Amino acid sequence: MLDVQKIRKDFPILNREVNGKPLVYLDNAATSQTPKQVIDVIVDYYQNYNANIHRGVHFLSQEATDKYEQARQKIQKHFNAKKSHEIIFTSGTTHGINLVANGFSSILKKGDEILVSAMEHHSNIVPWQMLAERTGALLKVIPMNEEGELVMDAFHDLLGAKTKLVFCNHISNALGTINPIKEIIESAHTVGAAVLIDGAQAAPHIQADVQALDVDFYTVSAHKMCGPTGVGVLYGKEEWLNKLPPYQGGGEMIAEVTFEKTTYAELPHKFEAGTPNICGGIAFGAALDYMNSIGFQKIAAYEHELLKYATEELLSIEGLRIYGTAQEKTSVISFNIEGVHPYDIGTILDKLGIAVRTGHHCAQPIMDFYKIPGTVRASFCFYNTKEEVDALVEGVKRARNMLL
């Protein structure tokens, strides 16, 4: 069993007070907090071996390069990629998606079809819309049902010879639904379509095995899994990454430059123009070490228990409705109270020291589907406790009494 009190000691921020109340941090789907083991790595980098990588002959540059490449290998191992150069460092999930979308603009032709799920984050909709506009390809939407699950029959119907790409999140940020990505990937491959899975919300909860999934692209952000902001990775199958043109030009990504012609560097450097977030990459590796030291199975089991408890307790509040009631879901609860605007609930909860997200969660199509302006979203991490769930429930009750 997971020792939550011991774990909480690793997170200095959890001792903070907000508005005179102990912080109850339930906005983990937006960003997770950072343990001191990761903070120490960040401090160590800047205090002891800050240097630019891959090009220095000097000692510090070599040390920083080694640590950065070790982090890449840790990430490779974690997601079980076949080769370390299939792991591209990015600034985060959005960057990874844009990199792939940009690459496909030279591959897609007019009339090709792109399938995107109805429960995507805006960052997994807008780049494909832009791609469709540029190429004349058609964007088609895999619908969802009232429970917040993808309608798989409709997906199979939409899939055809013209389908070239399928995009879907592993877990919905607004609803918590765990999508059947294995089935999606297998089916897409039968028609020769490539699949990109947005793993931003899944990576903190589920250890994805990219080879077992046979996924073409999988992209994540470090800051949702106890790492720093501004860094993430894109996993891509080697054959795809070789096929895609570079995304940005600059230093690091070239082999030879003359004014007549430039030849590009090998993977992964072809996609890593400019000085990367070196410290961030190394700290991402440390964050994975931290999470693995607790163990993803233990994390999943504990979070499931929190989800179950919080769902039951919240549903005891009169007029409360939960959006996203899929069979397979992770520790995210999106809800509203009848007759109350989510923003008002969030404001009162904030006054009580409870941090939740309110609004459309960058997934307006989902809000349109339910015909609501937004929801209150509480998202739990392995460092949250049942007592914090109780504080949330009490807070929501109090807000309800004040607002109705």
Next chain:
Amino acid sequence: MAIKEIQEEIVDEFSMFDDWMQRYEYMIELGKSLPLIDEQYKTEDNIIKGCQSKVWVHAELDNEKLVFTADSDAIITKGIIAILIRAFSNQKPQDIIDADTAFIDEIGLKEHLSPTRANGLVSMIKQLKLYAVAYQTQLN
């Protein structure tokens, strides 16, 4: 009454409250009790898009004074709107242009007017002042 005097009156009222709960309860009451805008003006054109709660504002000139009506779909936002309307509506455009909004800070609602707060109120004040500028130009 001049804007400044009204603002002082509001600050006085709020000084009676001991804690945030009472302040918020009062604002929620204000939000609930005031009919703020005629339905016909709740149009897309009149929406000030804050990130999360919608805010509608309508302005009309009445005898050289500018009359504002407004609404929001969130009740706390609506309460603050009620306070803003009380302070700025039925005033001469030039006075609205010259007025400051520091009293919001004094009544303990500063956080709602922070530009990072996604509730549309900052845009609303800007809009009130823009209307005032527009009508002042008309009057000149």
